[in-house]
Amino acid sequence: MMELVCPAGNLPSLKAAVDNGANAVYLGFKDDTNARHFAGLNFDKAKMTQGIDYARQRGVRVFLALNTYPQPANWSRWQFAVDQAADLGVDAMIAADLGVLDYAAERHPNLPLHLSVQGSATNYEALSFYRENFGIRRAVLPRVLSLPQVKHVVENSPVEIEIFGFGSLCVMVEGRCILSSYATGRSPNTFGACSPASHVEWRETPQGLETRLGGVLIERAGQGESAGYPTLCKGRFQVGANTYHAIEEPTSLNTLELLPQLIEAGVVAIKIEGRQRSPVYVKQVTQVWRQAIDACIRNPDGYQTRADWMSQLDKVSEGSQTTLGAYSRPWQ
Amino acid sequence: MSAKPKLSVGPILYYWDRDKIFDFYREIAQSAADIVYLGETVCAKRTLIRLEEWFEIADTLAAAGKEVVLSSMALLEADSELKRLKRICENDRYWVEANDMGAVNLMQGRPFVSGHSVNVYNERTLKLLAQKGMRRWVLPVELSHETLAAMQAQRPEGVETEVFAYGRLPLAYSARCFTARAHNLPKDDCQYRCLDYPDGLTLSAQDDTRFLALNGIQTQSAQTFNLLPELDRLVELKVDVLRISPQSNRTLQIIDIFNRAINGELDAAEGAAQLSRWMPVGPCDGYWFGDAGMIEHARNRIAG
Numbered sequence: 001m002m003e004l005v006c007p008a009g010n011l012p013s014l015k016a017a018v019d020n021g022a023n024a025v026y027l028g029f030k031d032d033t034n035a036r037h038f039a040g041l042n043f044d045k046a047k048m049t050q051g052i053d054y055a056r057q058r059g060v061r062v063f064l065a066l067n068t069y070p071q072p073a074n075w076s077r078w079q080f081a082v083d084q085a086a087d088l089g090v091d092a093m094i095a096a097d098l099g100v101l102d103y104a105a106e107r108h109p110n111l112p113l114h115l116s117v118q119g120s121a122t123n124y125e126a127l128s129f130y131r132e133n134f135g136i137r138r139a140v141l142p143r144v145l146s147l148p149q150v151k152h153v154v155e156n157s158p159v160e161i162e163i164f165g166f167g168s169l170c171v172m173v174e175g176r177c178i179l180s181s182y183a184t185g186r187s188p189n190t191f192g193a194c195s196p197a198s199h200v201e202w203r204e205t206p207q208g209l210e211t212r213l214g215g216v217l218i219e220r221a222g223q224g225e226s227a228g229y230p231t232l233c234k235g236r237f238q239v240g241a242n243t244y245h246a247i248e249e250p251t252s253l254n255t256l257e258l259l260p261q262l263i264e265a266g267v268v269a270i271k272i273e274g275r276q277r278s279p280v281y282v283k284q285v286t287q288v289w290r291q292a293i294d295a296c297i298r299n300p301d302g303y304q305t306r307a308d309w310m311s312q313l314d315k316v317s318e319g320s321q322t323t324l325g326a327y328s329r330p331w332q
Numbered sequence: 333m334s335a336k337p338k339l340s341v342g343p344i345l346y347y348w349d350r351d352k353i354f355d356f357y358r359e360i361a362q363s364a365a366d367i368v369y370l371g372e373t374v375c376a377k378r379t380l381i382r383l384e385e386w387f388e389i390a391d392t393l394a395a396a397g398k399e400v401v402l403s404s405m406a407l408l409e410a411d412s413e414l415k416r417l418k419r420i421c422e423n424d425r426y427w428v429e430a431n432d433m434g435a436v437n438l439m440q441g442r443p444f445v446s447g448h449s450v451n452v453y454n455e456r457t458l459k460l461l462a463q464k465g466m467r468r469w470v471l472p473v474e475l476s477h478e479t480l481a482a483m484q485a486q487r488p489e490g491v492e493t494e495v496f497a498y499g500r501l502p503l504a505y506s507a508r509c510f511t512a513r514a515h516n517l518p519k520d521d522c523q524y525r526c527l528d529y530p531d532g533l534t535l536s537a538q539d540d541t542r543f544l545a546l547n548g549i550q551t552q553s554a555q556t557f558n559l560l561p562e563l564d565r566l567v568e569l570k571v572d573v574l575r576i577s578p579q580s581n582r583t584l585q586i587i588d589i590f591n592r593a594i595n596g597e598l599d600a601a602e603g604a605a606q607l608s609r610w611m612p613v614g615p616c617d618g619y620w621f622g623d624a625g626m627i628e629h630a631r632n633r634i635a636g
Contacts (some may be wrong), residue, residue, distance in 0.1 A: 069453040071475070072482035099456030120451075123408045125417075125434030132437075133460075144507035149409050172551070173407055176449055177504040178474045179544075182553055182625035185618070187474060189451065214624050217537040233504075238536040239514045239546065246535055246546070247510060326507040332519040 002262075002293050003269035005063065005162065006286050009041045009276055014051045016283040017060075021290030024061040026094060027051065028275070032074075033081040034065040035118055036275040037192030048088060061091040067116035069097045069189040079103060086111045092137070095119075096175055105134040115139035117164070118188065120175035124156040131158040138162055140271060142173045147258065147327045151265040160268045166285060167273025168318055169253040169325055171233050179232045183214035195231045202227070228319060250319035256289070257305045258327060259296045281316045288312050336594050337566060339587060340367035340494060342577040343403040343429075345502065346547060347378045347526035352580075357389050359584050361396035364591035367573060368393050369429055371403045371420070373447075375509070375548045376413045377522065383419060390426055403429040406449040407505040407549065427467070436464065443467045448496055449505070453479075455486040462488040470494045470575065473501050473557065476622035477565060484569055492572040498560070498586060499577025500532060500545050500612070501553040501625060510546040522548075530580035531612045542613045543626070553625060555616035558607055561630040562620060563593055563600045582610045604630065 006022035008014035017025045028034030030042040043051060048064075055062050064085045070078040078100050085093045086108040093111055095101050096118035104111055115121055115130050117140040130136045138160040141150060154161045170177070174188070181187035184199040201212040209221045211230035218235035221227035228234070233247040253273070255262065262270070270293070272285050288309045296303045314320055325331055341360055344353065360368055370393075371386050372378050381389075390400045402420050405413055414434065421428055421438040430436045431447035446452055446461055448470040458469060471480055473496050484493060511533055512522035532545030534554050545552040559566060559574070566574065574594075576586055589606060592598035608615050618627030 069451055071453050071479045072455055072486070073479070075454055075456070097451065097453060097457065098460055099454045102456055102460050119433075121433060123414055123432075123434045125408075125414060125437045126432060129433050129437035129440075144407065144505075145409055146507070152411055171508060172504040172506045175451060176406070178625070179503050179551065181474050181619070182501070182503050182544075185622070185624040189453070190474065214626075216541065216543055216626075217539045220538050236538065237543070238538060238540070239533060242514070243538060246514065247506075247551070248508075329520065330518060332507045332509065 001268065002297065003162075004286070004289055004293055005269050005271045006282060007167075007272055007275040007277070008051065008282070009036065010043070010279075011047055011051055012279040013275070013277075013282045015054060016279040017286050018055050018058050020283050020286040022060055022286050024063055024091070024269070025051075025055055026063040026065050026271075026275070028065045029081055029084070031077065031081075032192040033068055033070075033078055035067050035116075035188045035192050036065070037068075038276050039197070041276060045084060045088070052088060052090065063092045063094050063114065064088070064090040065094045065116065066100060067094055067096040067118045068192045070100065071190070075099070082108065094140070101130065101134040101136070112137050114162070115159075116175075117142055118175035120173050122153075122173065124153055124158070127153070127157050127159055138268070140164070142175070143170050143253065144173050144326050146329050146332070147261060147265070150262075150267065150327065154266040161266070162269035162271055163262065163267050164253060164273055165255045165262075165270035166289065166313065167252060169248065169251060169323065171248040183216050183232060185214075195229070200230055234318075249321070251321045251323050252317035252319070253325045254313055254317065254322035255324060255327060256292055256309060256313065258324065259292055260300045260303050263296060263300065277316070284312055284316055335570070335572075337571050338366040338573045339364060339590055339594070340369060340573050340575045341365045341583070341587070342496070342499065342575045343369045343371055343373045344578045345374055345499075345550065345552070346530050346532060346580070347375070347380075347524065348530055348580070349527060350380045352530070353381055354389070356578065356583070357393060361393055361398065363584055363587050365398065365576070365587050367399045367401060369401045369403045373403045373406055373431055374550045375526070376405065376410065376416070377524070378526070383416065387423070394425075401427045401429050401445055403447065404431045404435040406431040406447070406502075408432055408434050409507065436461070440464045445494070446470065448472050449502065455483055458483060458486070458491070459488050462491050466491060468492040468494055468573065470496060474619050474625065477562070477569065477620050478622060480571075481569055493570070494573035494575055495559065495566060495571050496557065497566070497574040497576060498558050498590070498607070499556060499575075499579065501557045501616075501619075502550055503544070503553060503625075504551040506549050506551070509549050510551065511548050514546060534613065545612070553616060554613045555626055555628070556611040556613065557619070557625075558604060558611075558615045558617060558630075559620060560590060560593060560600050560604045560607060562617070579610075579612070586610065
């Protein structure tokens with residue numbers, strides 16, 4: 001069994017995921033209680049009810065991401081969101097904050113809990129803490145472990161392990177990266193967004209098109225170069241005498257070729273990143289991964305990635321290039 | 333009058349050579365610091381000081397009257413790192429600063445400090461960790477004095493609050509080593525380039541604005557966070573401990589300036605002016621005011 005967990009930023013995306021072979025979809029409320037707090041994205045309660053019905057009728061599970069970190073001044077919003085999640089009867093709530101998990105476990109003992117990638121758990125001792133104290137059933141691992149390390153965690157983990165298989169790549173341990181708030185005052189932890197659009201500026205200059213985040217120059221695109229969205233860690237910076245992508249290139253994670261090893265390692269679910277992407281993205285990526293997982297389960301020894309799968313995924317990838325990320329040691 | 337905050341020396345976040353580390357702690361033993369956090373927290377490959385030697389340094393500092401806390405790694409990946417963590421957590425002489433939930437798990441039921449890389453963002457989290465044995469917590473560096481005030485109002489009994497008060501801010505951790513990358517080396521063959529950057533390797537935007545500092549797998553702020561100008565407020569908020577994060581030069585003088593300001597022998601603004609001359613790039617304090625971390629509020633306020 002390998003569950004395909006797909007992103008749903010809105011109802012059309014949810015339907016695209018469900019219709020094209022997702023086993024589960026994940027979504028969030030329309031506010032800063034989840035880590036894709038973007039304008040025009042996510043679900044109010046009515047839309048969420050519709051989405052849950054649509055998925056359920058087709059045998060697809062629904063997970064609710066409630067994976068940011070409330071502070072005392074706004075704690076009640078998270079508490080309300082947890083209560084709503086329980087009311088809606090989602091199949092699992094994905095959370096990161098210890099306080100949120102504690103509240104959910106105490107108040108809604110029947111609400112299944114998953115530890116979000118934002119919980120930064122990279123080892124089985126950490127997973128044991130969440131299992132013992134909140135009864136989590138599953139954890140999503142940060143995108144920092146090599147494949148042998150993932151395998152080792154799975155072998156010793158008290159809970160199911162889900163990993164990211166495709167989509168935008170976080171280079172840093174999720175939940176512990178505050179580069180975004182250093183430049184803008186808003187981080188995934190506090191605001192539910194990295195490198196928020198509200199702080200982005202585009203400027204034509206004699207040196208080229210400049211993109212800034214919080215006033216900091218992230219990228220300068222020369223003639224013939226395309227300027228991507230200024231995600232802080234994907235910018236070009238100067239270190240010593242060199243100007244280069246000092247942290248990471250604009251690239252996406254794609255682990256399609258690792259699929260047999262991931263299944264063999266005992267990973268139970270593959271997560272596709274991209275709640276902020278279009279329904280077309282969700283449809284294409286879900287289709288490819290559905291075919292790949294089915295092919296791999298049918299015949300793991302004969303499994304090979306198909307050229308048409310890879311080209312379809314490249315088309316929707318950031319910077320049109322993909323990487324195995326930390327799963328492959330040379331990347332590190 | 334409110335109680336004076338104690339001073340702590342954070343773990344050395346950089347990779348210094350052996351002699352420099354031993355010299356540093358010989359000096360710290362004589363300093364005004366009350367608490368010393370020891371050990372490697374960033375990269376498992378930094379092994380110039382073996383674990384037994386860290387224990388020896390701890391014993392020396394304890395004999396000199398310092399409270400010693402052993403700090404754990406923030407990012408645990410390999411099994412060897414977990415084994416090392418278990419050895420630290422099994423010690424029965426010193427408290428442990430848990431910098432990851434794995435360490436919190438191992439310390440459950442015994443006294444521990446939760447480090448700034450453990451996300452304690454609200455009072456419910458604070459209460460939960462206190463029940464598990466936490467005796468002191470370090471405010472995560474992106475949180476503001478307003479959030480701290482709300483947390484302090486509901487702080488569980490017997491829990492001390494520590495604030496990162498001086499140093500380049502730890503902002504992120506990765507599987508990738510950015511110092512090795514800067515030298516076009518793979519992490520597995522990094523040649524210990526961190527030894528060449530005792531305050532981290534400064535990264536600038538393409539317009540030469542200095543922005544971040546690369547410290548192996550950790551990314552820091554280029555600017556040095558400094559809360560000395562906020563000393564009155566820190567005292568008012570009943571912060572128990574102010575942390576000074578070591579830098580390669582003048583850490584002793586920095587401790588001395590904080591100590592004199594705490595004892596009312598030095599004006600905080602005057603002290604801050606002195607400190608800014610010793611920073612690798614310059615000061616920042618935005619997070620404390622709920623702003624972008626890189627902003628320098630203290631000077632803007634004076635100028636504005």
